[in-house]
Amino acid sequence: MTCYATFGIEDDQNELAGAIIFHDCPNISALPTVDWEYWLHALYGVQDADIRNTFWIHYFAYDVRYEMLFAYHIIQHIFKFFKAIEFLYLVLPPGVTKIDCLEEFAERLLPRDCKNPNNTQSLYRICNRSVTLKYKIRRAVEEDNDDLVALIDMHSERLKDLYGEFYIAEILTTHKDSGRHIIVAEHNGCAVSVIILNETVIYELLNQEFELTPFNGLRKRSEQDDVEILQSSQPDLIQSATDIGDINLEDKSVKFFSASFEDEEEYFIDVTDSDSDYSIVLTTSDLFAFDDEEEEPLREPPEMVM
Known part of the structure; x- marks a missing residue:
């Protein structure tokens, strides 16, 4: 069975609690997959659904313990x-008139001129507005003080400790300018939910606390900007790369793998000046190449003919 999208939900034990398979057409074999919009309008009187804004549920399964919970999420x-x-x-x-796990937010649609609702094919319709919360975005007013102070206190009580329990109302009234x-x-x-915007920006403080050089310190470019441009020639860059390769690493204590396998400790690479708590283990299969005929490790690489 092909599907457009499949989503599942797990419980706190990472076990599957339920899953739903969605498609972009109804699962009616006699109905052409590209002609369901006309069928939906003619039989059920639905005019606002089309292939761009509609999914069809083809299959769902769930653990009986989560029957009333899984579908909503x-x-x-x-x-x-x-x-x-x-x-x-x-x-x-x-013969199917309702599904318990969808009944709370689904609406049943019957065909036009239906005379026997209990023994006819019908549809369940779930609208976005019945599941997704809709918020009204507006400017805060003085009456919002109690709600907003309690909301901000969930994350930090510092503002209330500094300015009291009515600082939101004071911002909106006493300090409205x-x-x-x-x-x-x-x-x-x-x-x-709340967001507080401020027209006053302390650029010096922001530049001290954050690395804003790539963004020109949050300032607009100006001809008066003191910008130091470093110009390096190609030979200088090559020499710099050579100097990096010549760095003396003799002070580092490194134990490399030994082909003798006489001591088990030689299986590990131990860098004494590293801050890591992990050791790297090398396996023999990664270190040797075997010939198919002799099945012996090739100690030396084959000669190259130029």
Whole structure:
């Protein structure tokens, strides 16, 4: 069975809790895969679903312990991963009226002029808006103080210790001309996320704390910039590379592999001035080449004829 996408979810023991297989057409053998849009409109009256914004569920399986949990998280991930997808459909055969694990967020669609809902083929439709949370993005107001202070305290209590419990309200009222802007995300009437923007940028402090040279210190280029350009000739670069190759490594204590195998310690490479706690083990199969006929290690490489 071919599929467009398959997603699974694991529990805290790294065991598969459930999986769902998605395709870009319904799993009805008598229906051409390229003609389902007309079929969906003519039989069920659906006009807003097409091949660009719709997936079809072909198969799903789950551990009975996670029957009511697995589908929501997988479907939520589908809508987040495939931004263009707005609808998920599942074909329900005659005699099937609901699926418990999808009932919470799925809507059943019956054919037009259906006279026997319990014994007819129907569809389950899952909309993006019924699974994915939608946030309202707006400017913060003074009434958001309690929500935002509690939200920021989850990550750091330093601001409350320095400025008190009403510093958000003070920024919005007393210091509203300070160049700060507070943007919040609201869900169900509650501020659940916040970002504070400041027009004042201390470039010197940022350059002390971060390596911003590749970005010109976050400043625009100017003719007055004091830029030192180092020019090196090709012979100088070649000489520099040669000097690197001539670095004296005699002070390093290195024990290399010995072909005699008389001492087991010789299987290890030990670099005494290394900070690593690991030893490198060399295996014999990587060190010798064998002739197919003699099955003896070739101690010397073959002569090269020029």
